[in-house]
Amino acid sequence: MGESYSSLQIQSAMENNEIMLFFEPRLNTRTGYFSALHAVVRWHNPRRGQLILDDFKTMLEDESAVRGFSAWMLKLAFAAADEWSSHGYKFRLAVNVTHVLECQIYH
Known part of the structure; x- marks a missing residue:
């Protein structure tokens, strides 16, 4: 990095x-129909360009940062759904959010 x-x-x-968040x-594949929208996180970093969550999730340094980020994701997703x-x-x-919470394993 x-x-x-x-x-x-x-x-x-x-x-x-x-x-x-993007959806x-x-x-x-069984029905051939779209069955769900999957929320994904993208960071448009002014210096590094478009980053996916795997590029920056280890930067969430402690449990409170991970929880805050997860809550932020859910808040945006529920607002869009509403x-x-x-x-x-x-x-x-x-x-x-499990993908975000996995970063705790690395610390």
């Missing part, structure tokens, strides 16, 4: 809307 980042930098990036459709639901869309939403 070359550069050191911290939980504070991640918090700042979240506040500046550099880290966002990818998941295809059910908005879509208010327009009559029916869908299933998947948010994998």
Whole structure:
């Protein structure tokens, strides 16, 4: 990675809307229909470009940072789901916070 980042930098990036949730459709191969939306995190870092969660999850330095980041992901996902639901869309939403919580194993 070359550069050191911290939980504070991640918090700042979240506040500046550099880290966002995107929703990818998941295809059910048995039915051929899209069965769910999967929330994924992307960080548009001004210096390093587009980063996926695996690129920065170890920068969440302690349990409170991991919990805060996971709560932030869920808050955004539920807000999006509420908005879509208010327009009559029916869908299933998947948010994998386990992937974030795995970073605790590395510390």
